[in-house]
Amino acid sequence: MTSQVYYRKWRPSSFSELAGQEHVSTTLRQSVRLGRISHSYLFCGPRGCGKTTTARIIAKAANCLDLQDGDPCNACAVCQSINDGRFMDIIELDAASNRGIDEIRDIRDKVNFAPVQGRRKVYIIDEAHMLTDAASNAFLKTLEEPPEHVIFVLCTTEAHRILPTIISRCQRLDFRRIPSETVFGRLTEIADAEGVAVEPAAMRLIARYASGSLRDAENLLEQLVVSCPDGVTGPQVEQLLGMGSDEAALELVKYLLLGNTTASLSAVNRAAWEGSDLRQLHRQTSDLLRGFMHLQWGSEDAVDLPEHVRAQLKELVGKQPPWRIVHALKVWGAVNMRYDAPSTLPLELAVVEICEESAAPATPQEAPPPPPPAPARRGREPQPPRSAPGPRGPRPDPPPPRARPA
Ligand SMILES: [Zn+2]
Incomplete structure (x- = not known):
């Protein structure tokens, strides 16, 4: 397990572990408790803030054999199979690289088959705004009459690029940028669990640099831990990221x-x-x-x-x-x-x-236009301005514009 990258290894496995998205996890957990999971969700929000992770958790909750107050148990055969990536009824499509109508037709053809292992088949469509217009329209047909056993989760960073007719058929949940204090807390937990020495000042810098993306923060932490085996300090982070202090x-x-x-x-x-x-x-x-x-x-x-x-x-x-x-x-x-x-x-x-x-x-x-400033470069040879004429005299005039065709 140690060969896994931090982001995968420390991925939250239940709603209660989701950092910084309490408004989303509370809503979803409640719908699981009431047995009212929707047929189609649209998860919107910036990159790295937990959309795909949440989609996996809802897939687990929809199939778990021993729900714990709306949260998956992470112990039953289904949960374990999902955590190990062996579960057959979660189908993930990255629309950034599979954006055409063929992939969507493939979904449409197979969507009516019953789940193989669990109760519900879950389709997670990442970067859903990248689907072509033809693919989006074909998908709309499937979304209009989804079979009982299917859940669609569309994830996107750009909801405005998704067809309004698709949006109106989904339950929309907006993810937020994760506050840097929350990211800092999560990095601290990971560093403790991994037994690596990272100064709090270093983790605060990483958290700020990641601007709300927990995935970016975790990847950076890992990169720093690998390149600084004797412990990560604030100045090392500044150096790696090219940040001045x-x-x-x-x-x-x-x-x-x-x-x-x-x-x-x-x-x-x-x-x-x-x-x-x-x-x-x-x-x-x-x-x-x-x-x-x-x-x-x-x-x-x-x-x-x-x-x-x-x-x-x-x-x-x-x-x-x-x-x-x-x-x-x-x-x-x-x-x-x-x-x-x-x-x-x-x-x-x-x-x-x-x-x-x-x-x-x-x-x-x-105010009148400001006077030209005095040159204030330090420690550098004086350079001619870019527009200075070359040794052969001024540049020739540009050619006259071409006449437009009638
Ligand atoms: Zn379970």
């Missing part, structure tokens, strides 16, 4: 909010030279700016940050006009780090836009 992002946020262009530009470049992944710096800074906005307007519950970071942000509250944080968040949020990650330029431009606007009068919309 909280301090680097916090410093940048302070300078941004104070409107200090020079210090902010230095902070970005220092982080780059110290080897931080700039996408991570961007993300950490976004989280902190968002946290500051919530603190400024007194909505503390929405802030998911360590206590010492929260305390430092609070010290800045009330020292700026309220619009400054909104402006900063908009500019920072619009930075596209996807294609230009190794370059500091996108972040530098955003820094200047935020800080120079902050220096303007209190009605930012009517």
